[in-house]
Amino acid sequence: MLLKPLIVASLLMGAPVAFSHGEKTHDKTTTSAVLKEQKPWGIAGDAPTVTRSIEIRMGDNMRFAPEHIEVTQGETIRFVHFNDGKVMHEFVLGTADELAEHAELMKRFPGMEHDEPYMAHVPPGETGEIIWHFNQPGDFDFACLLPGHFEAGMVGKIKVVSG
Numbered sequence: 001m002l003l004k005p006l007i008v009a010s011l012l013m014g015a016p017v018a019f020s021h022g023e024k025t026h027d028k029t030t031t032s033a034v035l036k037e038q039k040p041w042g043i044a045g046d047a048p049t050v051t052r053s054i055e056i057r058m059g060d061n062m063r064f065a066p067e068h069i070e071v072t073q074g075e076t077i078r079f080v081h082f083n084d085g086k087v088m089h090e091f092v093l094g095t096a097d098e099l100a101e102h103a104e105l106m107k108r109f110p111g112m113e114h115d116e117p118y119m120a121h122v123p124p125g126e127t128g129e130i131i132w133h134f135n136q137p138g139d140f141d142f143a144c145l146l147p148g149h150f151e152a153g154m155v156g157k158i159k160v161v162s163g
Contacts, residue, residue, distance in 0.1 A: 035116075035117060036117070038135075039093075039094070039118065040095055040136060040138070040140070041093055041094060041095065041118070041132075041134070041136060041138070041140040041158070041160070042093075042132055042133050042134040042135050042136055042160075043132075043133050043135060044117035044118070044131065044132065044133065045076035045077070045078075045131040045132050045133035046076070046131065046133075047078070047131055049076045049133070050076050050077070050078045050131060051075045051076050051077070052075065052077060052078070053077070053078040053079075053080055054069060054077055054078070054079055054080070055080050055082065056079055056080065056081045056082070056091060057082045057084055058081060058082065058083050058084065058085060058089040058091065058122065058144065058154075059083075059084045059085045059089075060084075060085035060086055060087055062144070062149055062152035062153055062154040063153070063154060064091070064142070064144075064154065064155075064156045066156070067155075067156040067157065068156065068157050068158075068159075069156065069157070069158045069159070070158075070159045070160075070161060071134050071158065071159075071160050071161070072134075072160070072161055072162075072163045073134060073135065073136065073137045073160050073161065073162050073163040074134070074135065074163045075133075075134050075163075076131060076132070076133040076134075077131070077132055077133075077134065078129055078130075078131050079091065079120070079129055079130050079131075079132065080127060080128075080129045081120050081122045081127060081128045081129060081130075082122075082127050083122040083123060083124055083125060083126055083127070083128075084125075085124055086124045086125075087124055088121065088122070088123055088124065088146060089121075089122055089144050089146065089149065089154070090119060090120060090121045090122065090144050090145060090146055090149075091119065091120045091122070091128075091130070091142055091143075091144065092116075092118065092119040092142060092143055092144070092145050093118040093119070093130075093132060093140065093141075093142050093158070094118065094140065094141060094142070094143075095140060095141060096141045099141055099142075099143045099145065099150070099155070100150075102145050103143070103145045103150040103151070106145045106146065106147055106150075107147050110146075110147045117130060117131075117132070118130060118132060134158075134160045136160065137160045137161060137162045138159075138160055139157065139158070139159055139160075140157070140158045140159075140160065141155060141156065141157055141158065142155070142156045142157075142158060143155040143156070
């Protein structure tokens with residue numbers, strides 16, 4: 001994961017580093033350019049290529065519903081996130097190892113700001129979404145990495161089957 005070395009380098013060089021999740025929703029549907037970087041679990045998708053939508057509910061019971069999702073390689077999914085709770089939640093796609101590493105980093109820097117196309121931060125009572133193209137088969141994960149949420153079991157699984 002590149003985020004950790006960049007933070008360490010910035011701190012060593014005395015450069016300011018922003019650490020704030022803030023209370024804003026990161027809406028991936030705006031017309032601003034989205035960084036498209038290939039990840040093991042896919043790449044940012046485009047709204048016109050969405051093949052289906054999946055609703056994800058997040059609650060203060062520290063669970064996602066559904067917790068298990070299956071998609072076919074090549075699908076572009078619009079994840080629509082509903083925060084049914086009274087606290088901020090987030091949805092972050094990744095591998096189990098990368099999510100665990102990022103969760104540890106979040107404990108050390110709880111206000112860390114980042115806005116990647118594979119994550120959505122959703123304030124209480126609001127909705128958010130991401131569009132993701134699953135171009136790699138495999139077993140991947142999603143989680144809420146806010147301090148305490150990941151540790152409480154706010155995680156889920158995505159199985160991408162070969163098309």
